[in-house]
Amino acid sequence: xxxxxxxxxxxxxxxxxxxxxxxxxxxxxxxxxxxxxxxxxxxxxxxxxxxxxxxxxxxxxxxxxxxxxxxxxxxxxxxxxxxxxxxxxxxxxxxxxxxxxxxxxxxxxxxxxxxxxxxxxxxxxxxxxxxxxxxxxxxxxxxxxxxxxxxxxxxxxxxxxxxxxxxxxxxxxxxxxxxxxxxxxxxxxxxxxxxxxxxxxxxxxxxxxxxxxxxxxxxxxxxxxxxxxxxxxxxxxx
Numbered sequence: 566x567x568x569x570x571x572x573x574x575x576x577x578x579x580x581x582x583x584x585x586x587x588x589x590x591x592x593x594x595x596x597x598x599x600x601x602x603x604x605x606x607x608x609x610x611x612x613x614x615x616x617x618x619x620x621x622x623x624x625x626x627x628x629x630x631x632x633x634x635x636x637x638x639x640x641x642x643x644x645x646x647x648x649x650x651x652x653x654x655x656x657x658x659x660x661x662x663x664x665x666x667x668x669x670x671x672x673x674x675x676x677x678x679x680x681x682x683x684x685x686x687x688x689x690x691x692x693x694x695x696x697x698x699x700x701x702x703x704x705x706x707x708x709x710x711x712x713x714x715x716x717x718x719x720x721x722x723x724x725x726x727x728x729x730x731x732x733x734x735x736x737x738x739x740x741x742x743x744x745x746x747x748x749x750x751x752x753x754x755x756x757x758x759x760x761x762x763x764x765x766x767x768x769x770x771x772x773x774x775x776x777x778x779x780x781x782x783x784x785x786x787x788x789x790x791x792x793x794x795x796x797x798x799x800x801x802x803x
Contacts, residue, residue, distance in 0.1 A: 567687060570615040571601045572608060572632075573648060574625055578669050582619055582648070585676040592677075593684070593797075595748060605632035612636055612643045617683055622649040644686055646679060681799070688750045688763035695743060697723070697733045704731065708749050712764045712775045714740055716757040726764075726777050750798060754791045755784030762798045 569586060573579040579601055590597050602611060605627045612618050622629040633645055647666040664686060667679050693708040706723060715722045716737040723731040741759055744751045750762040754773065764776045771783045773795075783791050 566596045566598055567616040568614065569597045569599045570611055570618045571599065572603075572605060572618060572624065572629065573601065573621045574603045575621075575669075578621070578648065581670060582676075585671075585673050585680075588673060589677060589680050595684075605629070608632050609636065609639060609641070612641055615643050616687055617644050617646065619646050619648050622647050644683060646683060685763055685799075693747050693749060695740070697721075697731070697735065699731070699733050706731070708744070708747070709761075709763065712761050712777045712779065713754075713781055714751075714759045724777065724779065728777060752791050752794045752798075753787055754781065755787055758784075760791075762795055765795065765799070768792070768795060 571579050571582050573582065583599055583601075586597050586599055589595075600611070600615075602608060604624050608618075620629045620633060624632070627635075629647060629649075633647075636643070636645075644664050646664050648669055649666055650669050664683050665679055667676060671679075688709065695706045695708055695711070696703050697706060698704075706725070710726045712724045712726060714737065715724065719734055719736075721733050721735045721737060721740065723733070725731065737757065737759065741751065741753060744759070751759045752762055754760045758781060760773055760775070760781060766774045766776055768774075769780075771785075771788060772780050773783065774780050
């Protein structure tokens with residue numbers, strides 16, 4: 566479940582965003598809790614608890630751009646998407662590290678592309694953890710730090726960012742279930758490996774180039790299903 570905040574004073578525009586979010590959630594088997602503000606007066610407190618904020622540029626009183634600058638000055642790093650009538654505001658949005666912008670009354674197709682990018686960022690930022698038993702006791706792994714999990718017999722090897730690895734005893738099916746239950750973006754790419762789709766740099770034929778510099782192969786049996794899931798996750802970029 567992701568908490569989405571819409572800051573928009575126009576009812577029709579807010580309803581359009583909410584409708585698009587409902588459709589996106591249904592198509593991508595995820596869930597959003599959506600709340601709305603009419604202006605930026607309570608934005609500081611509400612944005613800190615949100616996973617993603619859609620922020621109208623032309624708010625009454627303080628503009629969306631001014632509100633975003635204030636948020637960033639207070640070290641609020643919640644992802645922002647600007648909603649505007651004027652595309653020229655896009656460049657100003659990048660000065661406050663906005664994910665991007667959409668023009669008001671945008672079609673679902675345009676909105677979906679924006680959300681694909683936002684969801685990849687949310688997956689990387691999510692503070693989900695996985696507890697695994699090691700010879701020295703339990704170790705808690707940050708899920709976004711896992712690039713892939715490889716099984717060999719009764720052993721599991723967790724490949725982590727920065728090139729680190731952790732080997733434990735366990736079952737890949739159990740780890741896959743745990744990751745699925747927390748809505749983590751992992752896909753089974755072979756009988757013995759799970760890959761973190763949020764850490765894929767590119768798909769090269771039957772291989773995945775990962776952010777940690779590794780290259781892993783997609784098994785023949787799983788190839789069609791895995792590539793379809795990856796293409797959907799990456800927004801058709803495969």
